[in-house]
Amino acid sequence: MRESPDRLLPLDALHRRLGARMVLFAGYQMPIQYDGIIAEHLWTRAHAGLFDVSHMGQLLVPTAEAALLETLLPGDIIGLGVGVLRYSLLLNAAGGILDDLMVTRRAGDLYLVVNGAVKDADVAVLRDAGVTVDRRDDWALLALQGPTAVTVLEALVPGVAALRFMRAAGFAWQGHDLWISRSGYTGEDGFEISVPAAAADALATALLADAEVKPIGLGARDSLRLEAGLPLYGHDLDPATTPVMAGLAFAISKRRKLERGFPGAERVMDELFNGAARRRVGLAVAGKLPAREGAAVFVGDTAVGVVTSGGFAPSLEAPIAMAYVDTAHAADGTALTIEVRGRRLDATVVPMPFKPKNYVREGAVA
């Protein structure tokens, strides 16, 4: 395991060449913004944004350990087809969420992408359970997101356009192996590209040479995923949150619901049938003042919840938030208020995503 104190990522020099403002995130120096969050956000919605997400953990697990992996998360891993991605959740014994992750079955192994801030802890949980984990710390991870991502990437890596949402395959670029999935966390069509660290700068530079592509920082990544209604680990998800509370019951595969056998299954299935005490909801916030993480949510004088992610949505030009509220107040259309610095902002529970997603699904007409 590599544990250098400064923890520079493979594209550090590139970010500095591009004039990024760097911040410490998940233990790494990471670009927060280049041109500005609003410009980068809107660029990604209209063109293609290149994100460095190399802080995330890339792990390989032997396919033979799929059943062992199923003792830690509620997805159908055994039945996963080759080249198919599944969103899943690493759970603790109480059904609380330790991380959210992507699992892909490849021809010879299972490929996991986990959150950067908790990847060391995830590896420890997996290894404690007897899972064989190979860390791909010498691979970078890029995300190319936006409506023109497909044409940009197809020009460099022919064949990627044939992938559909939540599908992945191996490709090559200038003699380097790439593992590319049609996925992301912005609500846009796009790709995540795993590339050997030594080739990452060259690949990123080649992508950025296309006039459709601009580098995008973590700031816009956060506003994009919030508009897409996607939860962020450490904010909207934590060990006290269950899949049902988080609105992520879709991550419990049908076979697993019948067989159970995942951590906290009894509690999670009880919540699935009888409801959880709290639910993650989307809130449209009236006015212009954003409500941030930690702001209390009220019905009248009664506190009924708390904001877990909130900010200004550049595409909607309005503040939006995710909050956990008591289930009695979680229905769409419910009028709530949010307290921000002593004032009450009117808010309404609205369906998520706030901004419709733009995925290219299997069977969809391109």
Next chain:
Amino acid sequence: MTLYFTKEHEWLAVEGDIATVGVTDYAQAQLGDVVFVEVPAVGKVVAKGKEAAVVESVKAASDVYSPVSGTVTEANPALEADPALVNSAPEGEGWFFKLTLSDASELDGLMDADAYKAWVATL
């Protein structure tokens, strides 16, 4: 009119006993895209070094401190309709509020433009 600056990246333009307060170009660049500004109410008494306004960027909320003590006489009405003035004209149209100085000697401890520029260069 005399211009003063603080290490917290506020500027203040003083004419007689009235000071106009805003944030510097350096500050707006650090804040990023400003989407909301909460300015103090007219008549509010503000104290040197205490929170007087709040700037919300896309990413976060940041306090703005009053560089001097005094009573607010005017808040910039243009910021409500166009908070991005803080980014486009931080040291002009994007001013925050005006106040009547209650203790002009507080100005003595502030920096002039050259001193502020030299200080920013060290950051």
